[in-house]
Every structure is written in structure tokens, then in C-alpha cells.
Amino acid sequence: MRVFDGGSEACRAMTSSTTSRSNWLTNTAVSSARLYWSTMRLGGKGGFFDVRGVQIPVAVMAYPDEIYQAPQSWAERAYPKLLRYNRLPKGGHFAAWEQPETFVTELRRGSGHCGSWREGK
Secondary structure, three states: OHHHHOOOOOOOHHHHHHHHHHHHHOOOHHHHOHHHHHHHHOOOOOOOOOOOOOOOOEEEEEOOEOOOOOOHHHHHHHOOOEEEEEEOOOOEOOHHHHOHHHHHHHHHHHHHOHHHHHOOO
């Protein structure tokens, strides 16, 4: 993966330590680790990527260098109220750092669908 091979899109150690420190100082480390904690609580009765039927509106960005690039078929089962699914050409686990412009554009596009969901369209 480019992120760990020192490629041009790699996260810098300073950026990573700054994020870790800001999570600690703002008391948000727990919320940022919730997915990992929730999976551990299943006690082997479910995998990290098992479909859980999340019932809120969701938009998915699938990056090619992500640890697990969720297929659209999985996303549709996992998120019954899937608003948007998009496979992107570049990026990985730290996409907001690696591809900030694409990340923000996709975030805005996904958020733009929320109004139509609330109105029942």
C-alpha cells in the first residue's frame, strides 16, 4: 500500500501523532475507536465486516488502497438506507489525509442526498 511504502500519498508521522494527540486531549479517542470496541464485544460471534443492518442514511466511499474495499452489494445489505456508493480511483485507510479534495467532494455529495431521504423521495 502506498500509505506504508513512503509513496507521495503517505501519511507523515507528524500528522499521525498530531491526530492521536488531539484525540487524547479532546477526549475523543474512545469515540474514534468505537467500531473496534464494538466488534470485540461480539465475542467471536461476528466479524469486523459483518453486515449489521445500520438503519440510518449512509454514503460509502470505497478507496482502492483501503484495508477492506467494501463492494456495493455488501454496502447495500449493511446499510438499507444507502444514499450513495462510489468507488474512487486513489486513496486508502487515511483518505482524508491522502486525498483531501476528493474526500471533501464525496462528503458533500453524500450529505447532499440527506434532504431527499428526509422528504421521503
